Amino acid sequence: MKFFMLVTVLTYIWLPMAQAEETPLLPTIKVMAESELREEVGFIPFQQDKTVRKVLQHKIMKNEQDIQNFVVDGSIREIDYQPIAAKPDMSQLSPALQQYVLAVATGLQSSDPTTGLFTMLKQFGIDRSNVDGMRSGTVKLNLDPNLLQQLKDNNWQIK
Incomplete structure (x- = not known):
């Protein structure tokens, strides 16, 4: 019985040791220069798959033919990208104000x-020669009472 126990104990001790020695090696990544890689692998010529090449050529030719044979539907006659703007009605304005x-x-x-802006500001005595004074805030506006009355007569709101 002692002998059997001794053999069992030795077996349990030896069994894990035997398994520990047989661990597999995992693949590792090794950094190599191109010349080292060529020495290890060797020259591999480019191999083109002819069936894949034919399929790709066929697909390209089909796409080109589809583009060339595209037919526009005949039901579309005209497309307006920008609608024509309605002309303003200035008949209620005086002829002088229409010209202005x-x-x-x-x-x-x-x-x-800025030509249009200075045309508007001309009534207030602002032109290109004194616009620099306006930027610094030194321009005085002298409003013509006749202009204000004309604007009021034409229903312009003055605040």
């Missing part, structure tokens, strides 16, 4: 929109 509004609008639509 057209001069301001023409100035604003020109290549230099």
Whole structure:
């Protein structure tokens, strides 16, 4: 019985030792220069898969033919990207005020929109020569009472 116990104990001690010696090695990543990699792997020529190449060529040709054979639906006649703006009705304005509004609008639509702004400010004595004084806040405005009365007569709101 003692012998059997001794063999059992030795077996239990030896068994884990035998298993510990047989651990598998895991793959590792090794940093190599290109020349070292070529030495280890060797030269591998490029191998092109001909069936994949034919399938890709066929798909490209089909896409090109689809683009070339595209047909526009005949039901679409005309597309308006920007609607035509309605012309303003200035018949209720006096002829002088109509000319003034057209001069301001023409100035604003020109290549230099400040022309329209200075046309508006001309009534208040502001032009290109004294605009620098306005930036510093030193310009005085002298309002013409006739202009104010004309604006009131044409239903302009003055505050």
